[in-house]
Amino acid sequence: MDQGFRNRVDATQDERARVRLLVASGQWKRAEPDADRFQRFAAKRIEIRTRSGAEAIQRGSLDYQPVSFLDEGAVVRRAVAFVEATYGTTSTTGSGFMISPRLFITNQHVIPHAEAAMGASIVFDRELDEFGRPRATTTFRLDPAAFALFSDESELDYALIAVGPRLAGDRELAGFGYCPLSNAPDKHVVGMNTNIIQHPLGQRKLISIRNNLLVVRTETTLLYETDTQVGSSGSPVFNDDWEVVALHHWGEPFLRRVDDEGKPVPQEVNEGIRVSALVGHLMARRGELPLAALPLLVQALELGERASVRSSGPSLGPPRPTAPPAPTPRPVAQPLHNPHSEANPMTASPSGTSVEFMVPLRITVALGADGPSVVTAQAPGVSQAGSVAPVLALGHPLARASEAIRVDSNYGNRSGYREDFVPGAHLPLPTLRGDLADQVAPLRATEPDAASGELKYEHFSIKLHRTKHLAIFTATNIDGETYLAVDRDTGEVKASEGEKWFKDPRVSESFTLNQDFYSAWSTYFDRGHLTRRTDPTWGTPEQAERANADTYHFANCSPQHFRFNQKARFWQGVERYILETGVLAQEVRRALCVFSGPIFDDTIDRWADDVQIPSSFFKVVVWRGADKLKAVGLVVDQGPLLDEARVNLGPPTAPSHVDVKQWRVAIRSIEKRTGLDFGADVRAADTIRQAGQPDVGAEAVSGILLRSLGDIEL
Structure with a gap:
């Protein structure tokens, strides 16, 4: 047993009891100690519910789920695989999931090193279908020679490894998708529910959803009460939007209650590694990788960053037609x-x-003895060498930088x-x-x-x-004799754009x-x-x-x-x-x-x-x-x-x-x-x-x- 985990369980007993009491009394929104975090989380949840349809919100509650919850879960569950690693005389099983089109993550205590990864395989679709029948599985070998990065069980307990060739089955790897690692600050709050997709005890894929409380957050871990067993290690822990919030790695009984007959009922507290800690650790370790492996990690981090932007930034709303559109002829191109x-x-x-x-957008600042002298904003494909173009045969150049642009405030001289x-x-x-x-x-x-x-x-x-x-x-009137050059092959203007814009007082x-x-x-x-x-x-x-x-x-x-x-x-x-x-x-x-x-x-x-x-x-x-x-x-x-x-x-x-x-x-x-x-x-x-x-x-x-x-x- 990991002593650090045991210490965290003991140290957080009172806090976990407080959270359980608040949730049991219907006051789960008070469980999160960080008010700003809760506001970000709640705002995003309400926005998602609104986009999903009016039926998704009842009396301002965040507890109702749109039916898309089931569809989205059905999609992300495909990225979760059963893991089996055999090395020497040792054999371990667990769970794991894709975080990008090539990289697979599980716990280091499931696959401890590259040698173990060489003898490991991952099995997708090891589950029952809607009729209760086993699905056809697809098995892949791992490829630690292409990419492998490990963190010790006593630290962040992860094994991130490239997926290799297919061993059995007829599905392509791309068809299973991936669950990006986003460190957006609005993905979880204390008191919320979590969902885990897993292979407990080596069984076919199972899911533990909703009635699982997140009770404690530390700098690197989340503690939650849910149902997991041996073999769940490496499972993704999701929020209700199916965003990964943690990499599950430990479970331990911590409290015994009694049922109506006075018999003890075991309860469990589980620990997962926070995604934000994983992302920070991976970014810091980019320098350890050989050049051939680095693009795989960069791709995974960019996918997570993209998910972070979509999670925390504004989202465009749907069309708002004023009336049902009239039938129109089929357009012909x-x-x-x-x-x-x-x-x-x-x-x-x-x-x-x-x-x-x-x-x-490439921003260039030229520094001289007197400070910045030129600032340009350059789009890809625009030739910097062509950013100064003659206006007339006299050779008078246009200003290159936004700080050189000055609007003539005497608008009366404009025809x-x-x-x-x-x-x-x-x-x-x-x-x-x-x-x-x-x-x-x-x-x-x-x-x-x-x-x-x-x-x-x-x-x-x-x-x-x-x-x-x-x-x-x-x-606009254009005088072609003095028109600025455009690259005829690409259609791109051979000039840089300024970056300062102005209001018109008129x-x-x-x-x-x-x-x-x-x-x-x-x-x-x-x-x-x-x-x-x-x-x-x-x-x-x-x-x-x-x-x-x-x-x-x-x-x-x-x-x-x-x-x-x-x-x-x-x-x-x-x-x-x-x-x-x-x-x-x-x-x-x-x-x-x-x-x-x-x-x-x-x-x-x-x-x-x-x-x-x-x-x-x-x-x-x-x-x-x-x-x-x-x-x-x-x-x-x-x-x-x-x-x-x-x-x-x-x-x-x-x-x-x-x-x-x-x-x-x-x-x-x-x-x-x-x-x-x-x-x-x-x-x-x-x-x-x-x-x-x-x-x-x-x-x-x-x-x-x-x-x-x-x-x-x-």
């Missing part, structure tokens, strides 16, 4: 290289393609978007149809033409939505999302430009610098998933592509007008607190071709990205194999989805009507899935 595929360019279904990405910018054409601001016209956010009463709501900046204008706190649209703050929102929801969103920073940077050096700074107003900002800029490459580079290949009229300057903005759809949009997050964004580009006016419409869909929360700002993981969808669409379709009217001239100029393009009827929502900028017929 017409990719140029696969005319038989089907998709919807204008609406993203939450049940569509799932996307998983990881994008860091805004020009309707006559494209020679020989009149392209007014889009008009707003129906109820949308009443949703324009007015300027402050002291501003000229306040009711129009037009915020005029250098070479672009914006109109805000008074209730959605975002722009309805932006309208409009009430209540009409925009400001820094408080983006800070609170930084696990999901970056501050995304609608009018891109590079689009209006032309003219005199002073105008170019003013335009650059103007794009950093919150009025021009939208919540874009942190993967958005990495994956929407063609979206980023379409203006430059048109300037280079659009066969612009030779007798006039290379002029473009660009309209952009969010697309809202109550039936699919997610919510961040009281903010509706647009699932898609549109862009309409208009120019004069060699013989006539031309226009293209584009839509990019960020909906599939919104289930991924940001894990950290460290080195990026491998990019996902799935890209965000980018579509060439009919301008009429954009008008229908947004309530905007771009005018008859723009609709008539839409090159999607050209020969070889898909037939776009009034009742259809059609589009071309972009795989390259060359897929845009100009």
Whole structure:
């Protein structure tokens, strides 16, 4: 028997009795001594119940469980396996579970060292099915040569080992899943119930659920009263959200009570190693591993960190449709290289393609004798060498760093978007149809033409939505002769982004999302430009610098998933592509007008607190071709990205194999989805009507899935 464990049992007898008494009297919420911890735990539980459905909460109690409790438990139980280790003349059995796609954890007193691991095997699905019949099992060998890390039984008592080849059965290892180790501070409180999935006495898999009290917490352990036996060592201890809170390793009778007949009833106290202690210990031991093994541990820790973010950070709410959606024709997509595929360019279904990405933000600070001189924020794939680009042939550089951006507070010198910018054409601001016209956010009463709501900046204008706190649209003039470089192959802008954003005093703050929102929801969103920073940077050096700074107003900002800029490459580079290949009229300057903005759809949009997050964004580009006016419409869909929360700002993981969808669409379709009217001239100029393009009827929502900028017929 471990003497340290015995000492902890004796020392906590009074505290455990107090907890049992509080629970028995219905006052379990008073058992947790840390009030802040209990508030975090309770807030998360109530939020989860609310998302699961109203029936999950009764009179504010946290005791009721949604039916998903059973389904979720059925999923995580597959990651738990029976362990048998034979080495020399010794044989041990126990339990364990996957913490990542390759790593398996159990107790060190079950598998004491690498030699024992060489002779160990783990058996999945050693259990009865819903009909009481044994399931077909799958057995794997362990591979300590690839990865093995042990902590002595007197310390944290773990054995973390890579899984090797399959020995028997027909299931793939990936099919059993894993239970990540998250050290989020809201996973447990004293007085709550725990759940253990285990192989006691070498039996088929059993579960002890709910009526198991967590009675004591120490720095490295949890003590709980539940039913375990020899063979339960190495089992995962879960809370009611099926998050692992401890690695079970010891059980010991500590108290005898009497039943109604006066006969003694044995009770047990059990000890598990806290997950937070395990995570801290593993992080500290990364330097002990050979380079070939380190990526396996890094992956496991990142999976746990991701679970921690999802546990402790805010979660996007579901769509809030105002009425049942009307039946719509089945959308038809017409990719140029696969005319038989089907998709919807204008609406993203939450049940569509799932996307998983990881994008860091690299922050660079240059230190000199006088302190920091340059601060830049660089996204992956953006060339730092190209972050300084000429505005004019005069060679005047744009500011590289946010601290160099200064907004000209004399807004009276901004002319805004020009309707006559494209020679020989009149392209007014889009008009707003129906109820949308009443949703324009007015300027402050002291501003000229306040009711129009037009915020005029250098070479672009914006109109805000008074209730959605975002722009309805932006309208921008681009002078192609002085346009900043875009990498034609990748569509990425060869310039760094600044990081400071500004409020516009001409409009009430209540009409925009400001820094408080983006800070609170930084696990999901970056501050995304609608009018891109590079689009209006032309003219005199002073105008170019003013335009650059103007794009950093919150009025021009939208919540874009942190993967958005990495994956929407063609979206980023379409203006430059048109300037280079659009066969612009030779007798006039290379002029473009660009309209952009969010697309809202109550039936699919997610919510961040009281903010509706647009699932898609549109862009309409208009120019004069060699013989006539031309226009293209584009839509990019960020909906599939919104289930991924940001894990950290460290080195990026491998990019996902799935890209965000980018579509060439009919301008009429954009008008229908947004309530905007771009005018008859723009609709008539839409090159999607050209020969070889898909037939776009009034009742259809059609589009071309972009795989390259060359897929845009100009």
